[in-house]
Every structure is written in structure tokens, then in C-alpha cells.
Amino acid sequence: MQFGAAVLAAVLDQNVPEGTTGLLVGVSGGPDSACLLTALTEAAALAREPGPASSARRSGFWPVRALHVDHGLQAASAALHAAAAEQCRRLEVALSVASISVESGAGVSIEAAARAARYRAFAAQLEPGECLLTAHHAKDQAETLLLQLLRGAGLKGLSSMPLRRRFAAGWHLRPLIDVPPRALEAYRAARGVTAFEDPMNRDARFDRVYLRAHVWPAIEERWPGACGALARAAHHLADAQELLDLSAADSMRRLRDGEALSIAGLRALGARERVSVVRHWLHDSGVTPPSTLKLTEAVRQVLTAESDHLPTIVWGEHALRRYQMRLFVTAAAVPALGAPLRWPLSRGARLELGPGLGTLHWIEQAGGLDGARLPQLLEVRRRAGGESLKVGARARTHSVQHLCQTMGVLPWMRDALPLIYAGGELIAIGDLWQDARWRVAADAPGFGCVWENAPALT
Numbered sequence: 001m002q003f004g005a006a007v008l009a010a011v012l013d014q015n016v017p018e019g020t021t022g023l024l025v026g027v028s029g030g031p032d033s034a035c036l037l038t039a040l041t042e043a044a045a046l047a048r049e050p051g052p053a054s055s056a057r058r059s060g061f062w063p064v065r066a067l068h069v070d071h072g073l074q075a076a077s078a079a080l081h082a083a084a085a086e087q088c089r090r091l092e093v094a095l096s097v098a099s100i101s102v103e104s105g106a107g108v109s110i111e112a113a114a115r116a117a118r119y120r121a122f123a124a125q126l127e128p129g130e131c132l133l134t135a136h137h138a139k140d141q142a143e144t145l146l147l148q149l150l151r152g153a154g155l156k157g158l159s160s161m162p163l164r165r166r167f168a169a170g171w172h173l174r175p176l177i178d179v180p181p182r183a184l185e186a187y188r189a190a191r192g193v194t195a196f197e198d199p200m201n202r203d204a205r206f207d208r209v210y211l212r213a214h215v216w217p218a219i220e221e222r223w224p225g226a227c228g229a230l231a232r233a234a235h236h237l238a239d240a241q242e243l244l245d246l247s248a249a250d251s252m253r254r255l256r257d258g259e260a261l262s263i264a265g266l267r268a269l270g271a272r273e274r275v276s277v278v279r280h281w282l283h284d285s286g287v288t289p290p291s292t293l294k295l296t297e298a299v300r301q302v303l304t305a306e307s308d309h310l311p312t313i314v315w316g317e318h319a320l321r322r323y324q325m326r327l328f329v330t331a332a333a334v335p336a337l338g339a340p341l342r343w344p345l346s347r348g349a350r351l352e353l354g355p356g357l358g359t360l361h362w363i364e365q366a367g368g369l370d371g372a373r374l375p376q377l378l379e380v381r382r383r384a385g386g387e388s389l390k391v392g393a394r395a396r397t398h399s400v401q402h403l404c405q406t407m408g409v410l411p412w413m414r415d416a417l418p419l420i421y422a423g424g425e426l427i428a429i430g431d432l433w434q435d436a437r438w439r440v441a442a443d444a445p446g447f448g449c450v451w452e453n454a455p456a457l458t
Contacts, residue, residue: 003035003176003183005042011175012043015164020171021129022063026122027095029068029083031195032135035184036176038193040064040133041091062131065094069121071102071114076199083196098125111206123168130170136161137176137184142230143211145237154292159238180227248273248280259285259456260326267303274299278320278327285329290315302327310411323410335455336415337382343420345376345447353380357416358453360430365448369427370440374447379421383414387426393436400426403433408458416455430454 016023025040027033047061068084070077081097088095098121103113122132144160151157163177176184187193204210219226251273255265261281266274275296282289289295298313302322305311313320314332321328335356343351343360350361360380387400398406404414420428427438430451440446 001178001180001183003039003179003187005039005046007179008036008039008175009043009046012173015173015175016062016131017164017171019129020062020131022065022127022131024122024126024130024132025064025066025093026118026132026134027066027068027084027087028135028198029080029087029196030198030201031188031193032137032176032184034083034087034193034195035188035191036133036135037066037087037091037093038191039187041093065096067122067125068095068097069118070097070099071118072099073102073110073114074200076196079196080198083194086194096125111208122172126168126170128169132167132170132172134172134174135176136174137179137181138231139181139216139227141177141234142227143208143216145230145234146211146215147207155237155241155244158234159241160234162238178231244276245280248276249284251277252281252284257326260328263303263322263325263327266299266327271296274303282329287318287329288316312412321410321412324408328410330412334412334416337380337418341380343378343380345371345374345378347447351380353418356455357418358451358455360418361450361452363448363450365446367439367442367444368446368448369434369438371447373438374422374427378427380418381421383417383419387419389426389429389433389435390437391433391435395436400429403429407432410457413455413457416457418451420449 023040025033025037027037041064044061044064066084066088068081070081085095087093100117100121102110102117104110126132141160145158148157148160161174161177163175164171164173166172188195200206201209202213204213223229251269252261255262255277261278266277269277275292278299279289279295290298294313294315298315298320301313302311302320305322309322311320311322317332319330319332321330335354337357338354341351341353343349345362347362347364350359352359383400385401388397389400389403390397391403400417400419401414403409404411404417409417417432418430419426420430422438425438426435428434428449431449432451434449
């Protein structure tokens with residue numbers, strides 16, 4: 001396979017999403033990203049030449065800029081930065097630099113931590129509608145597949161690196177993912193592309209470097225076409241994963257109950273399909289699922305728990321919770337009111353309840369609370385248990401627990417409810433309920449509460 005501007009332009013025409021506003025190229029200062037950036041500027045020149053219309057030509061090509069991420073992990077960082085700057089200067093491409101810190105310490109993989117920090121920097125720099133371009137090629141894909149196999153990854157992990165994916169405010173595209181390294185080397189020699197070789201790419205302490213230096217040569221000697229074969233295998237695995245995702249997405253849509261999943265619907269599925277659907281639902285909710293082992297056990301627990309139990313399975317910053325035959329994904333630590341708060345009774349007076357809990361403020365409301373009978377300073381507390389309200393003049397007095405159950409307030413959100421007290425008397429709960437014994441006549445002016453930015457309760 002040969003590589004050049006025309007090949008790159010064809011990949012871009014087919015894969016840059018409609019409406020893309022610009023291309024952000026990740027440049028390390030090394031040879032692969034230097035080849036990508038060079039070919040990209042040549043493709044831009046091709047798009048300006050007369051010829052058949054393409055998506056690139058119709059758009060006048062996309063604006064191109066570059067980003068260098070300085071990990072600060074080695075003495076050669078300055079040289080890599082300088083090489084990236086020289087490449088961009090020569091090609092007349094605007095360059096930004098993001099300096100990051102990488103987590104280190106016992107039990108921390110520097111490779112994984114650096115990659116995570118790098119993509120956080122990419123995400124922070126990517127403008128809405130932009131497409132991030134990185135220079136991963138076919139050998140990178142083959143190495144990733146081998147490493148994932150050695151880690152015991154599932155099908156999603158073995159699918160390795162997709163050519164295109166949603167990312168941050170835009171997209172992430174790997175336009176060289178099918179290009180073998182020899183084709184890039186030939187292009188580099190033909191174009192005289194200059195670059196700086198990262199010394200860390202020779203440090204065999206890192207898994208990918210060890211594989212590249214000690215394992216890959218033996219593989220290529222025995223199987224010369226291994227790079228292309230493994231890259232194709234990753235594509236096949238990605239196709240299989242896509243079919244599973246489509247099936248899981250279809251089941252998920254049938255089982256959706258608001259933001260939750262139907263427990264009865266999950267129980268009707270086979271064991272493996274249940275896990276697949278819950279995993280897809282978590283991804284769809286923007287949550288990274290736990291390991292397959294933990295997710296399988298979590299699904300088993302929420303489906304087999306007694307009907308009066310409220311099972312909760314926590315991993316990292318998230319949790320699965322079951323209530324009234326519905327499965328929810330929540331933060332591990334749900335919002336709750338802290339110490340009691342004082343709140344003046346005057347129109348417009350505002351009360352910040354705390355992180356994730358929103359704000360209360362008073363308004364005029366016909367038939368609302370009777371300001372003439374209430375003290376000028378009220379207190380807002382969290383639920384303690386045993387509280388009750390009379391929500392209608394002819395209604396019975398009901399416990400707050402009964403009111404929550406009737407409205408469907410989720411049990412783990414009930415400590416977020418702001419209970420409003422006049423002295424020792426409960427007179428209202430946020431803007432959900434008022435006690436009828438403290439309200440004026442239906443046509444008389446009174447006080448009403450508005451709960452702005454309240455958390456989802458049901």
C-alpha cells in the first residue's frame with residue numbers, strides 16, 4: 001500500500017462527519033504525526049485544485065490547527081516540543097501546547113496514566129464541531145490487539161481502536177489506522193519529513209515498547225503479513241461488537257422506563273443478554289461500566305433481591321440501584337441536605353441548599369402559606385423520619401414517607417428534600433407540598449416556594 005495526500009484526502013472525504021468545523025491534529029514531534037500533518041497540508045492544497053467535487057472541496061477544506069501535549073515525563077520533552085513547533089512552522093499550521101501532569105506512584109501504569117491525561121487535554125482543547133486527528137497506524141492497531149489479548153479483554157477491548165468515534169465536543173478520527181508503517185516510512189523519506197525520535201519509545205519497561213522490541217520482530221519474521229492480518233482481525237472484531245451493540249441498543253429501547261430500565265424486561269432476557277443490555281445502557285448514560293465480572297454479579301443481585309429490598313452496587317463514582325421494578329444508575333454518593341439552614345420569609349429571599357441540591361426562593365402565590373402567622377425566620381432541615389403533612393383541607397394527615405411513595409420519590413433522594421419548618425411545625429417540603437393548616441384562602445395572597453435546579457427525584 002502506498003500512502004500520500006490523495007490517500008489521506010479519500011479517507012477524510014469518507015469519514016470526516018458532515019458539519020465538521022475544523023481539524024485538530026495531535027502532534028508529538030515524532031515521525032508519525034509529522035507525516036500526518038505533512039500529508040494533511042498537501043491534501044488541503046489538492047482540495048483547492050480544479051477537479052471533481054468532494055466533501056473536502058465543497059467545504060473549501062477544513063481549517064487545520066495542531067496541538068502538542070507536553071507530558072513533562074522526561075528530559076526530551078523540550079526537544080519533542082521544539083520538533084513539533086518546527087514542523088508546524090514549516091507547514092504554516094498554528095500550534096497550541098498543553099502542559100499536563102501525569103499521575104505516578106505505586107501500582108500506577110505510567111502508559112495508561114499518560115494516555116488518559118493526554119486525552120483529557122485533547123478533550124479540553126477540542127472546539128465544538130471539530131475533529132481530532134491522531135496518527136495511529138496499522139501496526140499500532142496490531143499491537144493494541146495483542147496487548148488487549150494479553151490483558152484478557154472482552155470483545156469491545158479486542159475491537160481495539162476505531163477509525164472514527166464520538167469524542168468530547170466533536171469527533172476523533174484515526175485516518176492512518178489502515179496504513180502500514182513501511183508506507184509511512186516511504187512517504188517520510190520521499191517528502192524529507194523531519195522529526196524527533198522519542199527516547200521513551202525505546203524504554204522496554206513499557207508494555208508496548210517491550211512488545212515492539214522483543215516480541216514483534218519474531219512475529220514478523222515468522223509471519224511477515226502479521227501487521228495487516230491483526231489489523232484486519234481487529235476490524236472483524238469491531239464489526240461483531242457493532243452487531244452486538246445494535247442488538248443491545250434495540251433491547252435497551254424496549255426496556256427503557258424513563259431514565260431507568262425495566263426489571264421485568266431484564267428478567268425476560270437471557271443472562272448474557274441482560275449484561276450486554278445493562279452495559280450498553282451505562283455507556284449510553286455516559287457511565288463507564290465496571291468489569292464484566294462485577295457487572296454480571298451486579299445484575300444478578302438487582303434481579304434476585306427480595307421485592308422489599310433496595311439493592312445498591314457501587315463501583316468507583318457510580319452505583320446501580322433498584323426501586324419498584326426499575327433499575328437506576330446514580331452517583332455513588334447521592335446529594336443530601338447537611339446542617340439545618342435559616343431562611344428569611346420575604347418575597348425573593350433565596351436559599352442555596354448545597355452542591356447538587358439547587359436553590360429555594362419565595363414568590364407570591366394565591367392560596368399559599370400565610371405570612372401573617374409565620375415567623376420571619378424559618379428553618380430548612382433534612383428528613384429525620386416520622387414527619388407528616390396535611391396537604392389538603394379535607395385530606396387526611398399523611399406521613400412524608402407515604403407522600404414520597406405516592407409521588408414516586410426515589411428512596412435515595414429523600415434526604416435531599418428540603419423540609420421547611422416554622423418553629424417545630426413542618427409547613428412545606430420544597431415546592432412539592434404545603435400543609436393546608438398554614439395556608440390562606442384559595443383567592444388570598446400568600447407565600448409560595450420555588451425550588452430551582454432541583455435534583456431529579458423520581
